[in-house]
Amino acid sequence: MSGPLRVAIAGTSGRMGRVLIETVLAAGDCRLTVALDRAESASLGQDAGHNLGQLTGVAIRSDVATALREADVLIDFTRPDGTLAHLAICRELGVNLVVGTTGFDEAGKAALKDASQDIGIVFAPNMSVGVNLTFKLLEMAAKVLAEGYDIEIVEAHHRHKVDAPSGTALRMGEVVADALGRDLKTCAVYGREGVTGARDPSTIGFATVRGGDVVGDHTVMFMADGERVEISHKASSRATFAQGAVRAARWLKQQPAGLYDMQDVLGLR
Numbered sequence: 001m002s003g004p005l006r007v008a009i010a011g012t013s014g015r016m017g018r019v020l021i022e023t024v025l026a027a028g029d030c031r032l033t034v035a036l037d038r039a040e041s042a043s044l045g046q047d048a049g050h051n052l053g054q055l056t057g058v059a060i061r062s063d064v065a066t067a068l069r070e071a072d073v074l075i076d077f078t079r080p081d082g083t084l085a086h087l088a089i090c091r092e093l094g095v096n097l098v099v100g101t102t103g104f105d106e107a108g109k110a111a112l113k114d115a116s117q118d119i120g121i122v123f124a125p126n127m128s129v130g131v132n133l134t135f136k137l138l139e140m141a142a143k144v145l146a147e148g149y150d151i152e153i154v155e156a157h158h159r160h161k162v163d164a165p166s167g168t169a170l171r172m173g174e175v176v177a178d179a180l181g182r183d184l185k186t187c188a189v190y191g192r193e194g195v196t197g198a199r200d201p202s203t204i205g206f207a208t209v210r211g212g213d214v215v216g217d218h219t220v221m222f223m224a225d226g227e228r229v230e231i232s233h234k235a236s237s238r239a240t241f242a243q244g245a246v247r248a249a250r251w252l253k254q255q256p257a258g259l260y261d262m263q264d265v266l267g268l269r
């Protein structure tokens with residue numbers, strides 16, 4: 001019989017890192033074994049539960065290559081450069097990886113794909129069940145509303161978010177474009193300014209809002225003459241993402257090496 005899943009968290013002191021620590025500590029079948037922060041972090045050496053007022057016995061550290069020997073899976077919500085550095089070590093040590101980080105370029109995505117020959121990776125821009133359901137709803141809506149509907153995607157996030165549009169908005173665009181037989185790379189319009197001319201019906205538009213403490217709002221609009229369909233998701237707590245990430249970590253334990261996303265984890269493929 002195997003013991004609890006040994007979980008490492010990267011970006012422990014970040015917004016998601018804190019909620020991930022809380023979620024792993026509350027999961028009866030998981031054991032927090034590693035809490036990582038950057039070498040420059042003021043949190044190094046502190047107990048991983050210090051923000052929660054809990055003692056976990058796990059000190060925050062930055063020696064990734066040594067630390068990950070004590071883990072079965074790393075949950076990483078950091079930045080692309082951090083995730084890619086962790087990826088190389090996970091691959092070397094045979095540690096599975098759950099990646100929530102967004103904002104990767106094509107080379108970064110290719111590196112994740114390449115490493116998935118050797119380890120299991122769940123890579124998803126949004127780990128919530130609700131958003132992953134909306135991907136399915138969007139596929140259906142796009143097929144039904146394929147003619148005569150203008151499609152625009154609006155997302156809003158907190159003032160600290162550094163990438164735009166959000167990874168979720170981009171995935172929503174990909175889902176809709178795929179369902180319509182379009183290529184998002186050529187039909188996306190990222191914001192408008194000045195004399196833009198009339199709207200090209202083959203485009204998918206994106207608008208980004210940043211401010212306050214918005215956890216994550218996404219709306220896809222299908223707009224025609226006489227009616228408008230809107231499919232929206234609004235996250236009110238980061239716990240929804242953290243619970244999805246822990247679910248993905250458990251699920252990976254049973255899978256062969258490969259690149260997966262939350263559609264696989266949730267059986268929505």
Ligand SMILES: NC(=O)C1=CN([C@@H]2O[C@H](COP(=O)(O)OP(=O)(O)OC[C@H]3O[C@@H](n4cnc5c(N)ncnc54)[C@H](OP(=O)(O)O)[C@@H]3O)[C@@H](O)[C@H]2O)C=CC1
Nearest residue numbers: 011013014015016077078079082100101102125126127241
């Ligand atoms: N897939 C999903 O469901 C979700 C994805 N996200 C994504 O997760 C990521 C993190 O979001 P959030 O928690 O709000 O961000 P924060 O900025 O609050 O936290 C990021 C953490 O990562 C650390 N970090 C930054 N760069 C590196 C690096 N090069 N190496 C190691 N650690 C690093 C930061 O350390 P320091 O403070 O020292 O810089 C910090 O601890 C974003 O890409 C966001 O879009 C967010 C929510 C849900």
Ligand SMILES: O=C(O)C1=N[C@H](C(=O)O)C[C@H](O)C1
Nearest residue numbers: 102125126161166167168216
């Ligand atoms: O940075 C965030 O906060 C979030 N990022 C993800 C994204 O870029 O889609 C997911 C979620 O909306 C929160």
